[in-house]
Amino acid sequence: MSKITERPAVAPAKSFRLDRADGKLLGVCGGIANYFGIDPMIVRIGFVAGTLIGFGSLILVYLGIALVAD
Numbered sequence: 858m859s860k861i862t863e864r865p866a867v868a869p870a871k872s873f874r875l876d877r878a879d880g881k882l883l884g885v886c887g888g889i890a891n892y893f894g895i896d897p898m899i900v901r902i903g904f905v906a907g908t909l910i911g912f913g914s915l916i917l918v919y920l921g922i923a924l925v926a927d
Contacts, residue, residue, distance in 0.1 A: 875926050883923040 876887030879897055886904060890897035907915040 873926055875923070883919075885919055885922045885926070888926065889922075 871892060873892050874888055875884035876891050876897075877884040879887035879891070881887075881901070886900040887897045890900045904915055904919060
């Protein structure tokens with residue numbers, strides 16, 4: 858007699874997508890906010906603050922995400 862084991866239901870992995878409907882420039886901040894379930898304005902403020910503090914290095918990160926995603 859074979860023993861049947863039930864596998865627990867696993868939620869599908871979340872995927873990151875640019876949110877062009879909620880996005881202001883390219884939809885990167887809107888996509889990040891949707892992925893983590895937070896307000897897009899918080900992500901935008903974080904990017905602006907990080908860009909000012911990091912001497913513009915987050916602009917390259919933002920553009921990289923915009924080119925790679927979707």
